Amino acid sequence: MILNKPLISVVVPHLNQPDALDACLASLDAQSLARDLFEVLVVDNGSRALPVDTISRHPATRRLEEARPGPGPARNTGVAVAQGEILAFIDADCRADANWLRNIQARLDSSKPGVALGGDVRIWRSDARTHSAIEAYESVFAYRFKLYIEKHGYSGTGNLALFRRDFERVGPFAGIEIAEDMDWGARARAAGLRFVYAPEMVVFHPARGSLSELYAKWDRQIMHYRRMAEGAPAWRVRWIVRALVVLASPVAGAVTVLTSDRIEGFTTRCKAIAVMGAVRLHRAATMLSLLRGDRAMAWNR
CATH class of the missing domain: 3.90.550.10 (Spore Coat Polysaccharide Biosynthesis Protein SpsA; Chain A)
Structure with missing residues (x-):
């Protein structure tokens, strides 16, 4: 040094x-x-x-x-x-x-x-x-x-x-x-x-202060993923399949919540599952909407 x-x-x-x-x-x-x-x-x-x-x-x-x-x-x-x-x-x-x-x-x-x-x-x-x-x-x-x-x-x-x-x-x-x-x-x-x-x-x-803040965080991340996926062979088909997997994922996500050591209590786990379901639905809808084109992004808003 x-x-x-x-x-x-x-x-x-x-x-x-x-x-x-x-x-x-x-x-x-x-x-x-x-x-x-x-x-x-x-x-x-x-x-x-x-x-x-x-x-x-x-x-x-x-x-x-x-x-x-x-x-x-x-x-x-x-x-x-x-x-x-x-x-x-x-x-x-x-x-x-x-x-x-x-x-x-x-x-x-x-x-x-x-x-x-x-x-x-x-x-x-x-x-x-x-x-x-x-x-x-x-x-x-x-x-x-x-x-x-x-x-x-x-x-x-x-x-x-x-x-x-x-x-x-x-x-x-x-x-x-x-x-x-x-x-x-x-x-x-x-x-x-x-x-x-x-x-x-x-x-x-x-933690984020609201669902809208959570959605905004995922919107940025999904945009990054789209830019990484675009141009690969059959990327649109792959993207749709991925969106459908996200839509179906709350079942597995609920198991993750119920077995996590990061939180305790049945009520707390139910809260986490409810938010997880809303977020996964938003992610899938956003992914499908991005098939129509790109969006502007800010890293912190």
Whole structure:
């Protein structure tokens, strides 16, 4: 490590979420890792108002700006000026567990070269005694990083850490037009990196506030999937079949809810099943509607 430079650079893309960013930065201020071992870089991606006051409450935090839309370009801007030999990525609406950075350091120190870590993302609840319906649903189905890593071979970028030298082997994140985590993951595997799930590397994400917010999240994801599918042989037929599979999936989804260790209680599980059914119906309808054409997208709205 170069003298007087941080060991870890934390990169936080931000767009129009000053209150969530404040909570995120407070969780980074409270890390058990010594403060001189990490830096925090917030990259604003075109907010209606720059989060100057928010960042001023966290004086060890740097503010950068990136005009190109999308969390991928914002992360790339942070990486470009980061000084740490380890890069850690977290989203502005997440809160890091107090040992997040300490666990990243320990796991990478004991790992072989060429490892990218993806951690556990849990749903943040202000009232730990109860779940709203959406909190119950997202506790089971949202941010399934273990599944992404072990079955699909990539990690979400909201809880990702690796050595800078390994990031540079892969190259920058893509823009908003595609799913940058899946795209970067594919390029990382092609470059020889190996994704490892690190359950001790915990961040918390609040549940969406309404069904409409859940639908908007899936609309963005489905658009990415459509762009990835388009152009393949018989892609429209494959797309229709996939939509019908989603439509029929609540039966299997109910089994997942009933056996999940992420929630407890019959009422809570019923809430999760009800939201899951509504979301799956919306996903199938959206997929079929996209056979008629593309849509504009924003990464955070």
